[in-house]
Amino acid sequence: MMNDRQRVMAILNYEQADRVPVVHFGYWYDTLDKWAGQGHISKEIARNWADGSPEDTELAEILGFDLNWGAAYSPNVGLIPLFESKVLKVHPDGSEELLQGDGTVVLHKEGAGSIPAEIDHTLKDRRSWEQYYLPKLQFSPDRIEKSLVNTGKQYKRFDQGGLEYLQNPDTLSGIHCGSMFGTIRNWLGVVGASYMMMDDPELLDEIIETVANLAYKCVEYTLKKGCKFDFGHYWEDICFKNGPLVTPSFFEEKVGPYYKKTTSMLNDHGINIVSLDCDGMIDALVPIWLENGVNTMFPIEVGTWNASIAPWRQQYGKELRGVGGMNKTVFARDRAAIDAEIERLRPLVELGGYIPCPDHRLAPDAEWDNVKYYCEKMRETF
Numbered sequence: 001m002m003n004d005r006q007r008v009m010a011i012l013n014y015e016q017a018d019r020v021p022v023v024h025f026g027y028w029y030d031t032l033d034k035w036a037g038q039g040h041i042s043k044e045i046a047r048n049w050a051d052g053s054p055e056d057t058e059l060a061e062i063l064g065f066d067l068n069w070g071a072a073y074s075p076n077v078g079l080i081p082l083f084e085s086k087v088l089k090v091h092p093d094g095s096e097e098l099l100q101g102d103g104t105v106v107l108h109k110e111g112a113g114s115i116p117a118e119i120d121h122t123l124k125d126r127r128s129w130e131q132y133y134l135p136k137l138q139f140s141p142d143r144i145e146k147s148l149v150n151t152g153k154q155y156k157r158f159d160q161g162g163l164e165y166l167q168n169p170d171t172l173s174g175i176h177c178g179s180m181f182g183t184i185r186n187w188l189g190v191v192g193a194s195y196m197m198m199d200d201p202e203l204l205d206e207i208i209e210t211v212a213n214l215a216y217k218c219v220e221y222t223l224k225k226g227c228k229f230d231f232g233h234y235w236e237d238i239c240f241k242n243g244p245l246v247t248p249s250f251f252e253e254k255v256g257p258y259y260k261k262t263t264s265m266l267n268d269h270g271i272n273i274v275s276l277d278c279d280g281m282i283d284a285l286v287p288i289w290l291e292n293g294v295n296t297m298f299p300i301e302v303g304t305w306n307a308s309i310a311p312w313r314q315q316y317g318k319e320l321r322g323v324g325g326m327n328k329t330v331f332a333r334d335r336a337a338i339d340a341e342i343e344r345l346r347p348l349v350e351l352g353g354y355i356p357c358p359d360h361r362l363a364p365d366a367e368w369d370n371v372k373y374y375c376e377k378m379r380e381t382f
Contacts, residue, residue, distance in 0.1 A: 004066045005172040009230055012273050012296065012321045014352045020382035021066040022375050023323060023357040025299055026051050027059075030364040040368045052150040064375030069298060069323050069357055070277070071150065072174030072233040073166060075218040076143040077211075078183070079103075079136040083122070102186055103132060123187040126203050133187070137210050139217045144225075166227035174275075175222060175229045177262050178215030180255045181246065182236035182278075184208065190245050197250060205254065212258035219262060223269050231273035232266045234259075234294065239280030241304055248284045256292045263293025275323060279360070281305050283312075290316060299324035301359045309354050310347075321353040328358035331366035331374065338374050342381050349382060 002010070002018045010017040032046035041059060049055040052071030060068060082101035089097040095109040103122030122132055148155045149162030152171065156162040166173065184207055185193050196204045219232075238245050263274050275296035276289055286297065300307050300322050309322040326345060330337040345356045356378070362371065 003171075005230060008067075008172050008355065009273070011355055012231075012353055014318060019379065020349060020355060022064060022378045023067055023069050023355055024060065024063075024065045024362070025070050025324070025357055025360060026056070026068060027362045027366075028364055031362050031366055034364055035368055038368065054150065054153050054155065057150070057152060063371055064379075067172055069275070072176045072231075073147075073149055073222075073227075073229075074176035075147050075222055077176075077178040077215045077218050079133070080140075080143070081136065083132075102183075104186060104189075118189055121187060121189050121192055124192065126200065129203060129207060133207075134210065137214050139214055141221060143218050144221050163225055163227070166222075166229075167225075169228060172231075173229050174231045174233045175219060175227070177219050177232045177234050177266075177274075178211070179235045180212050180215075180258050181208065181251065182238050184211060185238060185245060193246070208254055208258065212255075212261070216258075216262050216265070220265060223265070229266075229269075229271055231275055231296070232263065232271055233274070234276040236276060236278040237280075239278055239282045239285065241280055243281050244284050245280075248288060251285060252288045252291075256288050259289065259292035259294055267293065273321070275321075281307065286312060286316070286320070290319060295319055296321040296323060298322065299357060299359045302327040303359070307359075308348065309351065313351055313353070318353060323355045324357045324359050325354075326356045326358050328360065328362060328366065331358075331362060331370045333370070335370070335373055338370060338377060342374075342377055346381070 004021045007017040007019065007021045011020065027049065029046070032041065032049055035041050036043050036046040041062065045055045045059055049059060051068055056068055056071060060066070079102060083099060083103045085101055086099050087096045088099055088105065095107055097105055097119060098108040099105050104118055105120035106116035107119050108116050122128055145159040147158045147162070149158055149165055151162070151165040156165065188196060193204070244251065266274060273296055274294045275298050276294045277298050278285070279299070279301055282297065297309070297312070297320065300309060302325060307325065309325055312320050312322070325348065327341050330341045348354055349356065
């Protein structure tokens with residue numbers, strides 16, 4: 001009998017597995033609050049849950065999931081320290097202009113469930129880059145040594161037992177390799193990034209290089225410590241429902257080489273599966289990622305554009321793998337809808353190199369019993 005690590009690696013390498021693992025990608029916090037209110041889980045799980053946390057492991061066991069694809073180990077490749085979050089202005093309707101930890105100013109309203117609107121950005125030009133951001137993006141071993149490692153049932157600091165676990169992990173293990181442009185897009189905003197491409201391309205090049213090289217150094221340091229990983233993982237979120245938020249030619253020229261630099265290092269350490277989390281219609285960027293060593297697309301949002309691994313596989317062959325592509329909206333319906341969705345997935349699973357996973361966080365309309373039924377039915381079917 002295989003374990004989950006063996007199953008995942010066999011499937012993504014087009015080998016035989018005894019069954020398909022039941023994979024998820026987390027939950028909205030409102031979903032967890034609802035389930036806690038219904039008595040399905042404790043308030044502690046709802047309050048403390050995060051990707052890869054001990055609560056994540058516990059909740060997966062209760063529901064019947066095998067693993068969370070978003071639970072990769074993450075060295076700290078972000079801003080250190082973060083900006084101090086604070087309210088800048090309160091409007092008559094109660095909404096607040098809130099400075100977030102990444103320097104973005106958003107319009108926040110209590111009880112709103114959607115992503116808050118961005119209304120300003122601290123990063124605008126070279127002065128703000130050099131004053132506020134560049135100093136926060138310097139490499140230090142503390143970015144790894146002080147990071148937290150989920151050892152299954154508890155967190156341990158990297159330098160206080162986490163390293164030893166990562167040198168011999170007993171479950172599927174991934175390393176987060178940062179974001180080559182998605183985080184920068186957050187800092188600048190889509191409009192700001194677009195203007196900077198034309199108004200100050202040298203500065204944008206410098207920002208990309210700084211962010212990418214910091215991530216590379218963090219991954220390099222971790223690997224040199226003897227940590228063992230099954231896959232590398234990136235985050236981007238650089239597309240929306242109609243395509244990329246950046247021109248593919250820019251992405252290929254300016255961002256692609258930094259992917260290649262890190263994926264080559266991963267390959268040198270025996271890591272041949274490299275996945276990437278990007279929402280939206282990613283079709284125009286898929287060949288760029290493949291050319292630069294990213295071979296596993298995630299979460300393959302079904303969305304309004306019916307994304308599927310099938311046409312990509314037809315176009316790019318077995319070099320392309322996938323995790324995701326399961327239409328999570330059926331969790332708000334009934335068992336017949338879940339059965340139909342699993343049947344839709346059957347020919348995709350038979351392609352090999354593909355593991356179904358709800359195509360994003362489970363939303364508050366997801367019914368507890370439906371999710372449990374899905375996990376049971378997936379084991380029965382695959």
